[in-house]
Amino acid sequence: MAGAVSAPPDDRTARPGPTRGTGAGRAAARIGMLLGKRVLMLAVLLAVVFAAVQLLPGDAASATSERGEGAAGVAARRHLLGLNRPLWERFQQWMTGLPTGDLGTSARGQKVTDLLAAPFPNTLLLGGAAFVLTMAAALVLGCWAAARPGGRLDRAIGLGSTATFALPEFIVAVGLLLVLSLWTGWLPAVTLTDGGGAPADWTMLVMPVLALAVPQTGWNTRIVRAALADQERTPHVAAAHLDGLPRRQVLLRHALPGALPTIAIGAATSTGMLLGGAVVVETLFNYPGIGTVLAGALADRDTPVIAGVVACAGAAVSLVLFLADLIRYRTLGDRS
Amino acid sequence: MDLNRRQLLCMSGGLGAAALLSGCGGGPGADSDGGGPDGPPRKGGTLRVGALGRASAITRDPHGTQGNESDYLIIALVHDTLTAPGRKDNTAGRLATSWQASEDLRTWRFRLAEGATFHDGTPVTAEDAVWSLRRLRNTPAGAARLPGIQAHRITAEGKDTVVLVSDRPNAELPLLTRLTTFVLKKDTPEKELAQAPGTGPFRLDRYRGGNARLVRNDHWHGGGIHLDAIEVTMFESPQAMANAMLAGQIDLASNAGAVAARTAAGRQDIQVLRRPNDMAMPIVMRAADGPFADPKVREAVKLIVDREAMVKQVLSGYGTVANDILGTGDPDYAKAVPQRHRDLARARRLLGEARFDLSRTYELITTEDIAGLAESATLFAAQAREAGLKIKVTKQESGTFYARTWLKGDLYTNYWGTNDSVVFFASKTMTTGAGQNEAGWSDPQFDAACAKVLGTADAARRRSALRALQQIEHDRSGYLLWGMADGIDLAARKVRNLPKLPGYGRVQLEHVWLAR
Numbered sequence A: 001m002a003g004a005v006s007a008p009p010d011d012r013t014a015r016p017g018p019t020r021g022t023g024a025g026r027a028a029a030r031i032g033m034l035l036g037k038r039v040l041m042l043a044v045l046l047a048v049v050f051a052a053v054q055l056l057p058g059d060a061a062s063a064t065s066e067r068g069e070g071a072a073g074v075a076a077r078r079h080l081l082g083l084n085r086p087l088w089e090r091f092q093q094w095m096t097g098l099p100t101g102d103l104g105t106s107a108r109g110q111k112v113t114d115l116l117a118a119p120f121p122n123t124l125l126l127g128g129a130a131f132v133l134t135m136a137a138a139l140v141l142g143c144w145a146a147a148r149p150g151g152r153l154d155r156a157i158g159l160g161s162t163a164t165f166a167l168p169e170f171i172v173a174v175g176l177l178l179v180l181s182l183w184t185g186w187l188p189a190v191t192l193t194d195g196g197g198a199p200a201d202w203t204m205l206v207m208p209v210l211a212l213a214v215p216q217t218g219w220n221t222r223i224v225r226a227a228l229a230d231q232e233r234t235p236h237v238a239a240a241h242l243d244g245l246p247r248r249q250v251l252l253r254h255a256l257p258g259a260l261p262t263i264a265i266g267a268a269t270s271t272g273m274l275l276g277g278a279v280v281v282e283t284l285f286n287y288p289g290i291g292t293v294l295a296g297a298l299a300d301r302d303t304p305v306i307a308g309v310v311a312c313a314g315a316a317v318s319l320v321l322f323l324a325d326l327i328r329y330r331t332l333g334d335r336s
Numbered sequence B: 001m002d003l004n005r006r007q008l009l010c011m012s013g014g015l016g017a018a019a020l021l022s023g024c025g026g027g028p029g030a031d032s033d034g035g036g037p038d039g040p041p042r043k044g045g046t047l048r049v050g051a052l053g054r055a056s057a058i059t060r061d062p063h064g065t066q067g068n069e070s071d072y073l074i075i076a077l078v079h080d081t082l083t084a085p086g087r088k089d090n091t092a093g094r095l096a097t098s099w100q101a102s103e104d105l106r107t108w109r110f111r112l113a114e115g116a117t118f119h120d121g122t123p124v125t126a127e128d129a130v131w132s133l134r135r136l137r138n139t140p141a142g143a144a145r146l147p148g149i150q151a152h153r154i155t156a157e158g159k160d161t162v163v164l165v166s167d168r169p170n171a172e173l174p175l176l177t178r179l180t181t182f183v184l185k186k187d188t189p190e191k192e193l194a195q196a197p198g199t200g201p202f203r204l205d206r207y208r209g210g211n212a213r214l215v216r217n218d219h220w221h222g223g224g225i226h227l228d229a230i231e232v233t234m235f236e237s238p239q240a241m242a243n244a245m246l247a248g249q250i251d252l253a254s255n256a257g258a259v260a261a262r263t264a265a266g267r268q269d270i271q272v273l274r275r276p277n278d279m280a281m282p283i284v285m286r287a288a289d290g291p292f293a294d295p296k297v298r299e300a301v302k303l304i305v306d307r308e309a310m311v312k313q314v315l316s317g318y319g320t321v322a323n324d325i326l327g328t329g330d331p332d333y334a335k336a337v338p339q340r341h342r343d344l345a346r347a348r349r350l351l352g353e354a355r356f357d358l359s360r361t362y363e364l365i366t367t368e369d370i371a372g373l374a375e376s377a378t379l380f381a382a383q384a385r386e387a388g389l390k391i392k393v394t395k396q397e398s399g400t401f402y403a404r405t406w407l408k409g410d411l412y413t414n415y416w417g418t419n420d421s422v423v424f425f426a427s428k429t430m431t432t433g434a435g436q437n438e439a440g441w442s443d444p445q446f447d448a449a450c451a452k453v454l455g456t457a458d459a460a461r462r463r464s465a466l467r468a469l470q471q472i473e474h475d476r477s478g479y480l481l482w483g484m485a486d487g488i489d490l491a492a493r494k495v496r497n498l499p500k501l502p503g504y505g506r507v508q509l510e511h512v513w514l515a516r
Helices: A017-055 A070-080 A087-100 A112-117 A119-147 A152-166 A169-183 A203-232 A235-242 A247-285 A290-299 A303-335 B002-022 B069-078 B126-137 B173-177 B238-246 B258-264 B295-304 B307-314 B344-353 B373-385 B398-405 B422-430 B444-455 B459-476 B503-507
Strands: B046-052 B083-085 B091-093 B096-101 B107-112 B149-157 B161-166 B202-208 B211-216 B229-235 B270-280 B283-285 B319-321 B361-366 B390-395 B411-413 B483-492
Touching (some): A017 A087, A017 A303, A087 A303, A112 A119, A112 A290, A112 A303, A119 A152, A119 A203, A119 A303, A152 A203, A169 A247, A169 B238, A203 A235, A203 A247, A247 A303, A247 B238, A290 A303, B046 B069, B046 B238, B069 B202, B069 B211, B069 B229, B083 B503, B091 B096, B096 B173, B107 B126, B126 B149, B126 B161, B161 B173, B202 B229, B229 B238, B238 B258, B258 B270, B258 B483, B270 B319, B270 B503, B283 B295, B283 B373, B295 B344, B295 B373, B295 B459, B307 B319, B307 B483, B361 B373, B373 B390, B373 B411, B422 B444, B422 B459, B483 B503
Parallel strands (some): B046 B229, B361 B390, B361 B411
Antiparallel strands (some): B083 B091, B149 B161, B202 B211, B211 B229, B270 B483, B283 B411, B319 B483
16 A cells, blocks of 8 residues: 555654655645546546537527527627637636636526526436445445356346446336336326425435436446456455455455456446436436536537536546546555 | 437437327327316416426526526516407407507507506506516517517606507507516616516416426406416426326426327326417428529419328327418408318429429428427428429528528428417518518518508408408418417316417416316
8 A cells, every 4th residue: 555654653753754744745746646637637628518519500699599689689699698709718718717616607698507506416416326326236236246256146147237238228217207107106207396496305316316327237237247357366366265265255355345446437437427317317307407407508509508517517527536546546556 | 419319319218108108099089178167266276387498598587588488487477468369359458458559550558457566566657667668679689579669669658558659550569569578667687587576467486497386466457366376397308298297296288299198198187288370380482582483383382282191290180271371370360261272283284384493302491499390391392292393301400590591591491489460470571671581572462461451440441451461471472381280288187277379378377277
């Protein structure tokens, strides 16, 4: 373990501080670099978003214009929205507001922070719940499969996880909707909100969470299973087996810790896919999250709103990626 | 675009669900008339309404561009317009109870309802209405919303009279004050527009992210409100709204569309309400120049379309055949003009006489802005092929369409949501030089007919002028109007006295009541 090198207690006074300072400093620098990398990537992503919206046909002034506004009216609105200024200038201006929490104004004159204030926490709740469920299920299923490699259960889980990963969210969603709501009436079909803008009832979360979690569970189960298989081949796990330790103990105490960095990376990529899937799932269940905001903003070519959604979602994904980096770093040290 | 594919996937998923659910449920014939008030209205209860809207397009400004039906619904329940769409005449009173024109039909005086107050108790004055109308006129789309009326020619006369002076005689001016003339308090700051007290039948209780709860305004000048409250939920997709209806989470799905109606047709607990003349989807042929400039060619094209098949396939039967005259919901719509039917022999003859080049392929430009529009273009192209006219359908993204094709193209589809006035279309889209003359049509006889209608005060004489106008429109205009789509609402059995008017009339929920 690098960075956390600690001297024996009796040496504490004798050893000069700088050694520890250097170790901690190196770790801090390394973590800072990882964080910087994620922040930089987010900034690049936002620049790409600005450029990509620019490449779409039409712009916000024409997409949100009212019939009868006329070319002059649209031109005036284009000027008002600042769309006649160079892309780089608009990006720069938007980015300067970002650290202060100012995400700009939508093409229809609403503050982007207001547009996202209620939906973003809802998406975090949905994505977070789906993420926890996915990871818990993937770890259990992956370990279960790895316990008897090549066994009947292993093959069944392998097959099942591949199949579910191949299912698009909307197929899962429509299936759930039919079975759990419209045929049986067990769960509400769509999400309605309370006065605070959050889902009115927890049962409304069940289907959206499942629709997102099922395909991702397939993906993560495969990763957990593969990472454990890799660990089985390492000398220390082989040694543990030779020592005659129980399978379960070897799996959980010796193989799993080494597999964590790989699993963490898989989980981190899942975050992105969960948020991507949210666009479809939220629309289908009328879940009031940022996915629905994004879908509409794209149709409106509403760059500040799109960038605002990307910034929020990107920050969440970056945070998870950063945590995955930390896990890798903790496990593998500077070899990472 | 990826989004569209995804939306399409969502939709097909929804469709799949719908088909599975309805099985082979009956067609439009199975619908009930519902909605009629049977027995004395019952007071109380909360109506849960679903309306379409997108989170990104939310607008709270009553004079803004309301892209969302949900926003418009909320605004129209909280705020009153001067006048509103009506049943017998197409203009009914709202905040203004009566109106009168001067001899020359240029100056119109609107008298405000006696005792009308804002939700905070302040009486409504003409000053408030003038301020609101001027604000509306000064929005970017103001010239299209109040055409011919300059902002400074909107004035107050005493406490309760608003005076509008038009640049030209306009016998139909009150039509213009129906949809967006929401009255707010004078000098309402921009920041407080969303929460500003209105004069409407319901007060805003709470609002969040496109969804709102509204409670009854016991002091409404119109009276007769039975509901305690209305809860509006915004739905991103019609499929989700239909599912909420099927699962009993809402009592009314406003403007749910034909697919949802088919889904619900087999359900005993849901009424399917059809509001005729809701949406026009005409095919526009450029009359000014290009291949369709010859009136014979345009008539031939109008004879090629199989109107019954269009209504049946594009609208799933939820609509009616039309006769190339726009404004089909007008009480004075010319039903006497003989219905044009498919006549391929005559169409070929006309094309021959006009020496129309049948060896070329013509491009029909369409968008996917509303359900069925692109399908109408595709089906029409297939029908045209049977007459030897080759048409290729090109889909354009909405923004591109309005920038490049609208008002300019040779052949394109379009849609209009307010269809209860013949004059509205005539003056706005067909007279020479009109701002939205979509076909570039110019016909001196038609212009004269339109001026006559707008300049005639006598009702009977105006009606006969209107008939002449419609005949010319039927014969020569650049519009092929094959049919009219119904507006379709789904409602629970207990909901009574639902809106019957097309278009924006769908928001008139103030007299709805809930049976036990």
